Amino acid sequence: MSKSLLEQLPEIVAKGRQQAEKILESIEGRHRVQLQTREIVLPAKDAVAQDWITRQHRQAQRDAAFSPTQSALIDPVQPGLNAAPEAPWTNRLIYGDNLLAMAALLAGDEHTPSLRGKVDLIYIDPPFDSKADYRTKVTLPGVELEQKPTVIEQFAYSDTWSDGTASYLAMITPRLILMRELMSDSGSIYVHLDWHVGHYVKIVMDEVFGKDNFVNEIAWKRSHAHGDSGQGASHFGRVTEGIYFYSLSGSHYWDAPYEPYTEEILTRDYKYTDPTSGERFRLMPVDGPGGAAKGNPYYEFLGVLGYWRYSLETMQKLYENGEIVLSSTGRSLSRKKFLKDAKGTPITDFWNDVNRISPTSSERLDYPTQKPEALLDRIIRASCPKNGLVADFNGGSGTTAAVAEKLGRRWITSDLGKPACMIMRKRLIDQDAQPFLYQAIGDYQVEAAKASLGRDFRIGDLSQIVLSLYGALPLPPEDNPTRNLGQVTAGGSKTLVLADSPNKLTGAATLKKAIAQRDTLLGGWDKVVVLGWNFEPSIGETITALNDSRLEVLVIPPDLMDRLKKKGGLEKLRGSVRFSSLQYLTIWPVERKASTVRAEPVEATASPSTGSGRTDETLTVRLRNYVLLSPEAINLDEANRAKLQAIANAEPLALIEYWAVDPNYDGRVFRSVWQDYRGNTANDGDPLRVVTQAVLTVPANPGPRQVCVRVVDVFGFEAEVVATVAAA
Known part of the structure; x- marks a missing residue:
């Protein structure tokens, strides 16, 4: 007779610990997993009309690529969180298995120290519906394709659910252990699940983080009240998802969130008005509940004898400030609490004020598991200090990274899916994020071979x-x-x-x-x-x-x-x-022209040799052709493959999802200082095509220049071409 899931749990956790321990042992060796930087993204999307601020931002991003200190983006010594604020840190988007990504972050390398104990907040939203359909719809000019998950995604997903919930728990246990290793002493983790597996994962989290470090089970009301009986269901409408909140220790960072008072609370509680200031206030008790047993002082004040919340000295100061009020009976005291000093109503563990993303919302990316920014805004503000480090190892649509960027937090995000990584990259460029790294697991095939054939x-x-x-x-x-x-x-x-x-x-x-x-x-x-x-x-x-x-x-x-x-x-x-x-890209010869001198204000700290201007040059890059790899390699049925072949023959450049230019390629790392992508309508009105020409103004270079152009197609495949351009 097969074991029940409850009977299997101890063995699942034990095996997860063993797997995590092997990974932790391996990162101490010479052949540890490393991250390879595929692109340094300096967000500067192509646009026709830009205001002065946007132009300055774009120029600053481009100038950074040519500055003497730009190598800090490539080979930075990334600081710990206690480092000086000016120490370099570059946010990162990682493509690949999050188990290997975390192993690489824990291992560190010659440029980036280990991030063990450095992450302030982890939020993950792992897949939790074993029957979900993760097929991707790809809309091309005049046709829509339906693509099944890539083979690597299919196998990762089928492995996660091969034995139902048991295999899901076997997948998540070692990952939770590695996340614990990354967390700082004041760190927190939020795991977003629903009724399918939430209760089992909580048991695993009790084992990994300790029952005493459980903080909250948050119920997020993700949709309006509804019932499913019309579809034949015989249960109450399922409108909530659970978020399990644990800390690494009892001293986790916490900035309590509040919501504004309702009109009902304002009318009921803040019903008094100060005659001097005109400010609204409520009366709060000042007596000390628990009396002497709680250590409250005992004295007489304004003729009232009792135990008080405050010392006599503090009470006297409050009275002198006009904050202590004697009741009309003369038997009790209260303190004025002014509305202007109130933070609002403390947020509880039931969140019914964060609405899901509506079909017309500007946030909407049509990603199936996208979460609203307000949800992550609340979590990040509450559990991560400013300039702290946030990680999301199931990046999805990139909400965590996008919100962390807006709130001034550092971030790391990863995903196994190329479509997800592209959505995140475009989203961050769209919001003019700070420069970030796009990385992949180094020697992924070697690591996979070790997993299949043994470490030797x-x-x-x-x-x-x-x-x-x-x-x-x-x-x-x-x-x-x-x-x-x-x-x-x-x-x-x-x-x-x-x-x-x-x-x-x-x-x-x-x-x-x-x-x-x-x-x-x-x-x-x-x-x-x-x-x-x-x-x-x-x-x-x-x-x-x-x-x-x-x-x-x-x-x-x-x-x-x-x-x-x-x-x-x-x-x-x-x-x-x-x-x-192979898929490959061709471009027309790059045009290079000298520009006029661009005047710049001279800062007081500039040296006499700096001058008051700089010579620029203009590069014009034009796409010529893109040849897709064999359509047979893409997971399409015959009908969709025929549609794809027709587009590839008639309009091959329509297959490009994203392209970027590095006008000063060093042969090592691609730095994109110009980007365009499908959906960027700031430069044209066509959301289904990229523009095919880029015009860049860059600092003049007296010698030849290497220009690298990279494209990513709608299926996530990449191609590059490098052109050596003679001096203008």
């Missing part, structure tokens, strides 16, 4: 698996010392197959080596196929320049190891893995 696996083992799934037989060891070469023989044709390392960027050097091996190894081959995990930004240009019809470059599915682990073995995956072609 070798890269050669992974190459052998990739070759096998492609259908290639390994070459003899004497011709294949690194174990990454295979062969496919069919119809008298011989194809050499090279599986590149996940630790490398596949680029020109790898392709040239593969061509040389094709032509010389074992007497030569008809064709060579290169299978890569990660690619140099200029890979498309490299393939075009090589112009070799006997060379093919394919992408190894980034979720391959997740699939291997979930499917239960190599044999079950054979024949079902698609190695897709």
Whole structure:
């Protein structure tokens, strides 16, 4: 007989602890998980009409990319929360599994110290409905596609619910433990759930954080009263969700929230008016309840003998200020509490004043689990000090980061879904956020392989698996010392197959080596196929320049190891893995023109050599074409795939969701100082297309300039092109 969920709980928690302990042990070693910065985003969305303040903000963002101190955005020594206010900190948006993201944050690296014990507030809103439909609707000009979750999202989600609530608890337990490690001594955590799993998660949180550190179970009334009996339901209308609030210790930060008094309270309680000031007030007791047992002083004041809340000295001062009132009977005293000094009614654990997002709200992003900003505003104000650090490891639509940004708090957010990360990136750019990092898990494939094959696996083992799934037989060891070469023989044709390392960027050097091996190894081959995990930004240009019809470059599915682990073995995956072609971007030649001298005010602290102006130059960047990777690699049914192919053929640039420009690319980190994206109507009236031209004014550079352009398509795939532009 199978165990009940209650009987399984101790084992679930124990295994979760073991998993978390292994992660905590691994971050002390040399091969720890790290974050890779994919983009430094300096928000400056393209717009036609801008007021003076916006222009100044955009110019300041761009100037920051060229200032001598801009390296602090790339290689910052991030401070602890006790560091000086001027110490650099850059907010971050992380794409990837939050378990690995937290491991990387706990580990730190040479640029960013560990964030263990540094996070003031964590809010998470994990998925809690096992029957939810997370398909994405993609609206393109003249057509709407319905995309199922990506394979990596599907497997993460199916793993979460494979055994119902038990597997959900197995997923969340080690994550809660790592969150505890990140929290500061005065930190708090809010976990947003509903009736599906909330009561079980509370038991786990009691184990992880301690029952004594439970603070509140908040009931948020997310919708108006309704019943579901019309749809055949036989239960009361479900209108609330639960938010479980725990602290790390009994000394958590707390700034109690209040709501304004209702007219009823004002009329009932603040019914007196001070004849001198005209201020409204109410009368509050000054007697000390509990008497001597509570340590209240005993004395006579204005002829009334008793125990009081205040010392005689304090009572005398209040009286001199006109705040102590003797009753008409002469038997009791009261204190005036003025309305102007009142904060309002304290907020309780039942929140019925925060409305869900209406269909017409300016907040609405059409993200299925989006929460209203007012909800996060209340939580952040109450539990995170100004300049404190807020984290949300189920970022979703980005409400936590957006509100933290507005309230002057630092933030970290992450999500496993590329669509969610794009929504967050656009949302933060839209609100002119401070510069932030867009990061991904470093060597994600290696970490996934370790999870599937064991921590001691070798890269050669992974190459052998990739070759096998492609259908290639390994070459003899004497011709294949690194174990990454295979062969496919069919119809008298011989194809050499090279599986590149996940630790490398596949680029020109790898392709040239593969061509040389094709032509010389074992007497030569008809064709060579290169299978890569990660690619140099200029890979498309490299393939075009090589112009070799006997060379093919394919992408190894980034979720391959997740699939291997979930499917239960190599044999079950054979024949079902698609190695897709690369997507790539082309642009027209970048135009570069010198501009006139831009006058600037000279600050009093400026050196004599600073001058009163600066020479700028103008760059014009135009998109030319975007070639999507094989539509077969996208999780669409046949009808939707046909629609996609039609758009890709007729208007390929309509597939671009977001594009950005780094006019001074250093070859290491992409700094976007100009962005446009679908839905940005500040520059045109078309919400379904991006503009195809960017005009940037940047500080003049006497030599050649490297301009990098990056696009992200509607499915989350990225492509880049780097152009070297001669001096103007």
